[in-house]
Amino acid sequence: MSPKPGIDGKALGRLPNLAWLSPDQLQGLAQSLVPQKIKRRDTIFFEGESANRVFVLLSGVAKLSFIHRDERVLVGLVGPGEVFGVSSLLPHMTRPFRCDAFSDCTIGVVRPETFVGLVLGVPLERFSRTLEITVGRWWMMLQRYTNFVGLSVRERLAGALLELSAKFGVEDARGTLLTLKFTHADLAELVGASRQRTTEQLNEFEDEGIIIRDGRRVIIVPQQLRALIETPANETARPAHDGVGQNRRN
Amino acid sequence: MSPKPGIDGKALGRLPNLAWLSPDQLQGLAQSLVPQKIKRRDTIFFEGESANRVFVLLSGVAKLSFIHRDERVLVGLVGPGEVFGVSSLLPHMTRPFRCDAFSDCTIGVVRPETFVGLVLGVPLERFSRTLEITVGRWWMMLQRYTNFVGLSVRERLAGALLELSAKFGVEDARGTLLTLKFTHADLAELVGASRQRTTEQLNEFEDEGIIIRDGRRVIIVPQQLRALIETPANETARPAHDGVGQNRRN
DNA sequence: GCGGTTTTGTCGCCTTGGCGACAACCCGTC
DNA sequence: GACGGGTTGTCGCCAAGGCGACAAAACCGC
Numbered sequence: 001m002s003p004k005p006g007i008d009g010k011a012l013g014r015l016p017n018l019a020w021l022s023p024d025q026l027q028g029l030a031q032s033l034v035p036q037k038i039k040r041r042d043t044i045f046f047e048g049e050s051a052n053r054v055f056v057l058l059s060g061v062a063k064l065s066f067i068h069r070d071e072r073v074l075v076g077l078v079g080p081g082e083v084f085g086v087s088s089l090l091p092h093m094t095r096p097f098r099c100d101a102f103s104d105c106t107i108g109v110v111r112p113e114t115f116v117g118l119v120l121g122v123p124l125e126r127f128s129r130t131l132e133i134t135v136g137r138w139w140m141m142l143q144r145y146t147n148f149v150g151l152s153v154r155e156r157l158a159g160a161l162l163e164l165s166a167k168f169g170v171e172d173a174r175g176t177l178l179t180l181k182f183t184h185a186d187l188a189e190l191v192g193a194s195r196q197r198t199t200e201q202l203n204e205f206e207d208e209g210i211i212i213r214d215g216r217r218v219i220i221v222p223q224q225l226r227a228l229i230e231t232p233a234n235e236t237a238r239p240a241h242d243g244v245g246q247n248r249r250n
Numbered sequence: 251m252s253p254k255p256g257i258d259g260k261a262l263g264r265l266p267n268l269a270w271l272s273p274d275q276l277q278g279l280a281q282s283l284v285p286q287k288i289k290r291r292d293t294i295f296f297e298g299e300s301a302n303r304v305f306v307l308l309s310g311v312a313k314l315s316f317i318h319r320d321e322r323v324l325v326g327l328v329g330p331g332e333v334f335g336v337s338s339l340l341p342h343m344t345r346p347f348r349c350d351a352f353s354d355c356t357i358g359v360v361r362p363e364t365f366v367g368l369v370l371g372v373p374l375e376r377f378s379r380t381l382e383i384t385v386g387r388w389w390m391m392l393q394r395y396t397n398f399v400g401l402s403v404r405e406r407l408a409g410a411l412l413e414l415s416a417k418f419g420v421e422d423a424r425g426t427l428l429t430l431k432f433t434h435a436d437l438a439e440l441v442g443a444s445r446q447r448t449t450e451q452l453n454e455f456e457d458e459g460i461i462i463r464d465g466r467r468v469i470i471v472p473q474q475l476r477a478l479i480e481t482p483a484n485e486t487a488r489p490a491h492d493g494v495g496q497n498r499r500n
Numbered sequence: 501g502c503g504g505t506t507t508t509g510t511c512g513c514c515t516t517g518g519c520g521a522c523a524a525c526c527c528g529t530c
Numbered sequence: 531g532a533c534g535g536g537t538t539g540t541c542g543c544c545a546a547g548g549c550g551a552c553a554a555a556a557c558c559g560c
Contacts (some may be wrong), residue, residue, distance in 0.1 A: 017383045027447055061430060065439070074439035076391050079417055086384045102430070120380050122372055132368050133267045134304075134336045135385050138392050141326050145395035149442035153517070167391070168311070180311060180353070183537065189324035190316070192399040196520050199538060216526080216537085403547070433507060444548050449508060466507085466556075501560100508555070515548080525538070530531105 007033050007058070007108060015081030018056075021119065028118045029056075033108030038062075043100040044085075044107065051088035051095045054115045057081065060105030062096045066146040069230075073149045077102065088112045090136065091128050096143055148192070156191040157201050158228045161211070165220045174212055175221040182218075253469060257283050265331030268306075271369065278368045279306075283358030285353065288312075293350040294335075294357065301338035301345045304365045307331065310355030314347045316396040319480075323399045327352065338362045341378050342489070346393055398442070406441040406476045407451050411461070415470045424462055425471040432468075 009030035012018050020067065033056060038044055044055065047067055062078040075097055078084045087093045089112055098178040113124045118128060144163065148156050169176035188198040205211045210228065259280035262268050270275065283306060288294055294305065297317055312328040314473050325347055328334045337343045339362055363374045372378060394413065419426035438448040455461045458477065462469040 020379050072439060073442060074436065076387065076394075077414075077417065078387075082387070083383050084387070086387075089384060116380075120369055120370075120372055120376060126370060129270050133333050133337060135381070137326065137328075137332065137334070137389070138385070138388050142388050142392045142395065144326075145392065145399070149395070149398075164327075167304070167327065185537080186324065188324060194325060194538080195538090196519080197517055200540085203539080234496075434509095435507080445508090446510080446549080447547060450510085453509080503560100505556090506555100506557070509553085511551085513549090513558085516546085518545080519543090521538085526536090528535100529533085 007035055012056075017081045017083065029103075029110070029115075032110050032114045034128065036107050036109055038101040038105045038107060040101050040104050042104075043098060045095055045099050047095050047098045049068070049095045051085065051090075051093045052112065053085060054083060054088055054110050054112050055085040056083050056108040056110070058106040058108055061102040062099055062105055062107075063102040064099050066097050068147060070230065071150055073146055075146055087139075089116065089128060090131055090139065104171055142203075153191065153193045153197055153227060154204075156193065157198065157205075158186065158210075158225050160191050161220055162222060162225050162229070165222060167239055169220065172219055175219045177214075178218045178220065181216060199234070257281075257285055259436050262306075267331045267333065275368055275399075275446050279360070279365075282364045282368065284360070286357050286359055288351040288355045288357060290351050293348060294355075295345055295349050297345050299345045299349045301335065301340075301343045302362065303335060303347075303359050304333060304338055306333050306358040306360070306497065307357055308356040310348055310351040312355055312357075313352040314349050316347050316399075318397060321400055323396055325396055325408040337389075339366065339374070339378060346396075363468050370471075377481055390401060403441065403443040403447055404451055405479060406443065407437065407448065407455075408475050410437065410441045411455075411468075411470055411478070412475050415472060419470065422469055425469045427464075428468045428470065431466055 007030045009011060009026040010024070012030050012033075013021065013023070013026045019027075035058070038060075045051075045053075057078050057080055059080050061080075062082070062084065064075045064078065066073045066075050078099075084099065085095070087095050116122060116124045116127045144159065145214070147159060151159075164178060164180075165176040166184070167247060168179050170179055172178075184202065185195045185197045187202075188195045191198070193201075202211065208224075210221055210224045212221070258278045259273070259276040261278050262283075263271065263273070263276045263453075268279075271279065285308070288310075293304075295301075295313060307328050309330050312334065314325045314334070315330065316323045316325050328349075334349065335345070337345050337347075355466055364372045366372060366377045394409070397409060401409075414428060414430075415426040415434070418429050420429055421427075434448045434452065435445045437452075438445045439447070443451075452461065456463060458474075460471055460474045462471070
């Protein structure tokens with residue numbers, strides 16, 4: 001695993017992110033990292049790929065973007081010395097972002113098992129699980145928020161309801177029953193909308209049969225909601241409400 | 251550290267999040283967790299506090315919210331069995347969110363050193379560092395996005411410029427020089443705005459002396475930008491542009 | 501220097517959605 | 531079963547900002 005020109009352990013140690021590793025660790029990492037050059041605008045990995053490598057950016061700048069039906073959101077930039085592609089450290093994960101080179105880059109590629117073994121001295125499995133229960137939540141939240149950028153209130157609310165039903169829902173003859181009683185104001189806070197607009201949107205959902213109200217409790221029909229999120233701006237059952245659509249860049 | 255009624259290791263193992271721990275680990279965790287009851291609407295921790303405990307939610311539902319000048323965004327909900335307050339696992343961290351009980355809760359409190367020791371068998375310091383270089387980025391991104399909810403393009407752009415200058419900036423007589431050349435379209439993607447609006451806003455910033463343009467390169471004056479972000483909707487130098495302000499809930 | 505490409509600057513029109521102000525209403529409590 | 535606070539439903543007005551369409555610059559490879 002070290003046939004290529006190779007990377008210098010000392011050089012790695014000068015990267016601020018890795019300076020705390022012991023000389024031995026740096027040495028090991030340097031040997032395990034497979035160097036690779038990437039040209040500006042080329043893609044390092046695609047969203048949806050199964051995540052089985054970790055990357056270290058050795059030089060250049062890379063760009064992480066989230067893509068939702070040809071809407072792309074620049075999620076962040078990676079600078080020299082940073083470790084990226086870390087979704088491979090979580091259990092059975094596919095990459096949520098696409099990563100491409102913003103300028104010409106050199107990267108080091110390594111298997112997650114090797115990386116975790118070297119840096120922590122713990123089997124990947126264990127680390128993975130620990131990550132999942134601790135920072136897994138951040139991951140979910142991050143995905144939610146990147147998703148939200150550029151969506152209408154309608155879509156954000158749909159997404160939020162779906163999430164809530166997955167987490168706090170109970171199956172019911174008519175759909176998924178939300179066990180907690182959320183006020184419209186709560187939901188508004190959750191999706192970043194005004195209380196009034198949230199009320200209106202919920203009523204629209206009810207008209208469209210996407211949610212059912214049982215007193216002040218809510219029952220959700222997940223299929224319809226999911227459809228609503230996948231599909232561009234259009235109507236699912238009733239062609240009444242004119243959908244949405246002021247969220248496209250150019 | 252087990253004077254209280256105590257928590258049952260077996261019961262902990264039934265929480266889906268923790269089921270993978272060995273009986274010994276569960277036992278140890280059960281003994282280390284200090285149980286505590288929290289009443290609905292009471293606060294478990296405040297934003298800004300120094301983060302030196304990890305929590306496990308044993309029953310009930312808790313609510314994480316991000317607060318930015320009395321605008322509060324409901325960031326997420328914590329269900330039974332989940333581990334939260336994990337910012338204490340990162341080095342010298344203060345809590346970014348406030349957490350309060352959405353319903354009556356019982357929680358288990360534990361020191362991060364103990365938690366990591368039990369679950370991973372590694373010293374906190376080492377785990378902490380590893381977390382930082384791997385998932386630290388998510389953390390930053392998450393904070394950015396929660397921040398962004400309910401902000402105007404002006405403010406989001408200001409924030410993004412600040413972030414970029416911190417990461418890719420070089421000090422200069424007049425301020426911080428951005429070394430990469432971003433097109434307005436890049437910036438627009440980053441803040442989730444249209445390209446045109448981004449152009450306009452950048453020009454406004456230039457008029458106000460918040461940024462300086464040197465050909466197509468940009469120099470940033472961090473103080474002014476920072477001021478702009480802290481202050482409600484008003485003007486920093488020139489009272490010309492009428493600021494913003496359609497982002498308050500009720 | 502030249503011509504094509506990329507980036508920037510500006511309009512105008514139009515939708516989304518924030519916000520204040522109430523009225524109606526539900527629901528638990530005394 | 532009446533009261534009162536929290537919640538929901540609805541309007542109207544208006545600011546923010548998306549989007550198309552171009553024109554003007556700046557940039558780049560030859």
